Amino acid sequence: MSKIISIHSFRGGTGKSNISANVASQLAQRGNRVGVIDTDIQSPGIHVLFGMDDEQIDKSLNDYLWGRCKIEETVYNVSARVGKGEVIVMGADIFLIPSSIRAGEIARVLREGYDVSLLNEGFRALVSRLNLDYLVIDTHPGLNEETLLSIAISDVLFLILRPDQQDFQGTAVTVDVARKLEVPNLFLIINKALSSYDFDELKQRVEEIYDSPVAAILPLSEDVARMQSSDIFSLRYPDHPVSEAIRRVVDYVEAVGK
Ligand SMILES: Nc1ncnc2c1ncn2[C@@H]1O[C@H](COP(=O)(O)OP(=O)(O)OP(=O)(O)O)[C@@H](O)[C@H]1O
Numbered sequence: 001m002s003k004i005i006s007i008h009s010f011r012g013g014t015g016k017s018n019i020s021a022n023v024a025s026q027l028a029q030r031g032n033r034v035g036v037i038d039t040d041i042q043s044p045g046i047h048v049l050f051g052m053d054d055e056q057i058d059k060s061l062n063d064y065l066w067g068r069c070k071i072e073e074t075v076y077n078v079s080a081r082v083g084k085g086e087v088i089v090m091g092a093d094i095f096l097i098p099s100s101i102r103a104g105e106i107a108r109v110l111r112e113g114y115d116v117s118l119l120n121e122g123f124r125a126l127v128s129r130l131n132l133d134y135l136v137i138d139t140h141p142g143l144n145e146e147t148l149l150s151i152a153i154s155d156v157l158f159l160i161l162r163p164d165q166q167d168f169q170g171t172a173v174t175v176d177v178a179r180k181l182e183v184p185n186l187f188l189i190i191n192k193a194l195s196s197y198d199f200d201e202l203k204q205r206v207e208e209i210y211d212s213p214v215a216a217i218l219p220l221s222e223d224v225a226r227m228q229s230s231d232i233f234s235l236r237y238p239d240h241p242v243s244e245a246i247r248r249v250v251d252y253v254e255a256v257g258k
């Protein structure tokens with residue numbers, strides 16, 4: 001059975017795109033067929049982690065949402081791009097559906113909007129036509145129509161928060177919404193935790209606050225920052241604590257529905 005995984009956070013810059021790209025790549029490395037879709041139409045970015053720029057993106061999610069093409073025409077097989085600099089053989093294919101990075105197209109979305117129900121149809125069509133095991137949705141921060149939709153249709157929702165009071169408050173709101181939408185599997189991921197923190201104590205505290213399991217805690221890492229989203233960290237540095245935490249997240253994904 002295929003599964004839809006949403007990676008979301010109330011606030012921006014929590015690490016959604018980096019975590020989405022790494023989780024998707026690790027799933028593919030374990031032999032799952034994976035799609036990754038960038039629904040952050042206002043400020044897209046995950047294509048960068050897969051080494052794509054504006055010139056390499058012909059059709060995007062925007063074209064599909066405006067009825068210019070079918071969703072299949074916006075799919076890029078990025079299996080050969082992950083782990084740039086070294087040849088990494090993926091267990092199965094990984095496909096990216098990018099959003100447009102062209103200023104005019106982003107402005108048009110903000111100005112005119114689009115029919116959000118088309119997103120849902122697009123997700124379903126991708127899963128069936130690409131024969132996906134997993135579709136990973138990288139979202140725009142906060143609560144808007146498209147994030148509510150992707151939360152509502154997720155089999156698994158990961159909410160990312162930093163150990164920061166603003167994130168704590170926003171996450172409470174999002175957890176409430178996810179509960180109302182009856183998301184079947186909700187997990188928290190704490191990112192950018194200072195290495196000096198007691199991770200066990202932090203996990204316990206956050207689980208108590210939200211009454212939801214913490215799938216992993218990723219340390220704040222100079223190595224991740226230095227990579228500047230230019231590659232898939234967990235493939236390049238598999239033994240790093242951040243990569244170990246990503247694999248724990250993937251274990252949660254694979255355990256759902258078993
Ligand atoms: N564990 C970490 N340690 C250090 N830097 C990190 C870590 N995780 C992510 N980053 C950095 O934080 C920045 C934001 O990451 P990313 O773009 O993945 O977040 P995002 O939640 O998708 O942001 P946005 O809300 O803008 O879409 C990037 O520069 C990334 O390299």
Ligand SMILES: [Mg+2]
Nearest residue numbers: 016017040045
């Ligand atoms: Mg992002």
